[in-house]
Amino acid sequence: MNGSFEFNWQAALDSIPYLLAGVPYTLLISFGGLAIGFVIGMFFGLLRLSSASWLRWPAIVYIEVFRGTPVLVQVLFIFYGLPQLLGGPIDAITAGIAAIAVNSGAYISEVVRGGVQSIERGQREAGLSLGLSRTQTFRYIIWPQGFRRMIPALGNQGIISIKDTSLFAVIGVGELVRQGQIYIATTFRALEVYLMVALLYLAITLTLSLLLRLLERKGLVGQ
Amino acid sequence: MSEQSNKTPDTDTAPIVRMEKLNKHFGSLHVLKDVDLTVTSGEVVVIIGASGSGKSTLIRCINGLEEYQKGHLEVDGKVLKPDGKSSRELQQVRTEVGMVFQQFNLFPHLSVIDNITLAPTKVRHASRAEATKTAHRLLERVGIADQAEKYPSQLSGGQQQRVALARALAMEPRLMLFDEPTSALDPEMIGEVLDAMRELARDGMTMVIVTHEMNFAREVADRVIYIHKGEIVEQGTPEAVFDAPQNERTQSFLSRVLTH
Numbered sequence: 209m210n211g212s213f214e215f216n217w218q219a220a221l222d223s224i225p226y227l228l229a230g231v232p233y234t235l236l237i238s239f240g241g242l243a244i245g246f247v248i249g250m251f252f253g254l255l256r257l258s259s260a261s262w263l264r265w266p267a268i269v270y271i272e273v274f275r276g277t278p279v280l281v282q283v284l285f286i287f288y289g290l291p292q293l294l295g296g297p298i299d300a301i302t303a304g305i306a307a308i309a310v311n312s313g314a315y316i317s318e319v320v321r322g323g324v325q326s327i328e329r330g331q332r333e334a335g336l337s338l339g340l341s342r343t344q345t346f347r348y349i350i351w352p353q354g355f356r357r358m359i360p361a362l363g364n365q366g367i368i369s370i371k372d373t374s375l376f377a378v379i380g381v382g383e384l385v386r387q388g389q390i391y392i393a394t395t396f397r398a399l400e401v402y403l404m405v406a407l408l409y410l411a412i413t414l415t416l417s418l419l420l421r422l423l424e425r426k427g428l429v430g431q
Numbered sequence: 432m433s434e435q436s437n438k439t440p441d442t443d444t445a446p447i448v449r450m451e452k453l454n455k456h457f458g459s460l461h462v463l464k465d466v467d468l469t470v471t472s473g474e475v476v477v478i479i480g481a482s483g484s485g486k487s488t489l490i491r492c493i494n495g496l497e498e499y500q501k502g503h504l505e506v507d508g509k510v511l512k513p514d515g516k517s518s519r520e521l522q523q524v525r526t527e528v529g530m531v532f533q534q535f536n537l538f539p540h541l542s543v544i545d546n547i548t549l550a551p552t553k554v555r556h557a558s559r560a561e562a563t564k565t566a567h568r569l570l571e572r573v574g575i576a577d578q579a580e581k582y583p584s585q586l587s588g589g590q591q592q593r594v595a596l597a598r599a600l601a602m603e604p605r606l607m608l609f610d611e612p613t614s615a616l617d618p619e620m621i622g623e624v625l626d627a628m629r630e631l632a633r634d635g636m637t638m639v640i641v642t643h644e645m646n647f648a649r650e651v652a653d654r655v656i657y658i659h660k661g662e663i664v665e666q667g668t669p670e671a672v673f674d675a676p677q678n679e680r681t682q683s684f685l686s687r688v689l690t691h
Contacts, residue, residue, distance in 0.1 A: 333530075334536035334537075334538070335538075336495075336525060337528070338525070338549070338599070338602060339527075339602060340550060344554075348549060353538075353540050356540070
């Protein structure tokens with residue numbers, strides 16, 4: 209390479225406003241999907257802990273299926289496949305949120321299970337011996353402690369899911385990567401634009417990491 | 432001492448605990464064999480025995496933390512079914528039966544005061560103010576009034592165990608179970624916990640205590656039970672069991688624990 213293709217700072221800077229337009233979609237799909245994924249994860253994580261096998265099995269099947277298949281295949285299935293069943297198209301953003309939800313939900317189920325299981329047996333016994341019901345023991349004693357232990361793993365999953373949304377450029381969601389691709393198509397500045405795309409992802413994930421670190425530090429009070 | 436054994440039970444003479452021919456297995460291990468145990472109101476019963484003799488399992492059956500396979504168990508007038516599944520009855524029994532554990536089992540995410548007020552507010556539906564007032568009174572009673580706002584991890588073992596005692600007492604139980612309450616404590620902290628228990632016994636609380644503290648047992652017990660391999664082999668007043676044990680297994684156990 210000689211001087212004919214050097215890094216053009218101006219091109220990089222010019223792309224930023226265009227790329228920033230994709231950030232809200234990236235955030236919407238990641239956090240929308242993760243919020244639903246957390247509810248799914250709590251539900252299946254607790255089912256997974258049940259002593260009744262007819263409750264445990266559906267959870268095991270769900271977790272294995274959605275953890276064992278690529279999120280890209282899942283979103284393609286939802287966006288292109290499901291409309292055949294439903295008889296109408298699915299909006300790309302909805303498909304993206306749904307894919308993140310079911311995918312992260314499978315991982316979060318395991319995080320929830322691990323967090324709850326990590327609480328010493330004596331905590332449950334102390335709650336029950338005071339006359340608290342099993343539900344109250346879970347709600348006031350097991351869950352608050354278990355949730356604190358889940359925070360690092362949940363943060364991890366959050367970061368992974370944010371990055372996973374980059375795959376959804378393939379179904380035409382105008383998120384960060386897709387915005388970058390469109391911009392490159394007219395400017396041919398792949399080097400500069402993909403670097404900016406990467407830096408924007410890094411800005412989002414680092415912010416999340418920082419927030420989590422603060423939360424963890426707060427969570428340590430009274431441990 | 433003689434005053435204590437003469438103390439009359441409260442109004443109702445029905446036993447708080449009635450255990451008949453209780454049998455429990457852990458897999459192929461027969462942990463409790465035909466255990467009969469009756470505890471009347473105001474009585475202090477101390478259970479002694481070697482590690483693995485089944486004494487902790489026995490006391491944990493009384494509030495349904497352990498299931499059993501055969502026999503009859505009635506606590507506070509309610510029949511506890513063998514399977515130990517969380518029935519309404521069992522929950523009612525547990526509100527009337529307090530327990531202090533070897534490992535304290537305080538709730539680490541809650542302050543001392545919240546540890547104590549949790550069950551009264553959620554189970555007895557006491558008001559926050561009322562429960563807090565009771566909690567402060569109990570903390571004073573066990574000698575740690577100034578620690579209310581701290582978290583369990585900021586307290587010594589002896590202080591933690593006294594908080595655990597206050598937490599159980601906040602439910603105003605009719606019976607208190609103690610499962611080796613001083614076994615996890617450093618030697619210099621055992622005294623403060625035993626003092627609190629001594630005072631409770633003096634106030635007429637019905638207590639079933641599993642312990643290795645023989646001097647304490649001799650001092651507070653109305654009745655001492657020696658359990659060996661899941662069987663009650665001897666019971667009686669502290670004087671009878673400690674000074675003139677009839678069974679040779681009791682004699683050999685006591686000679687081992689009392690000489691060191």
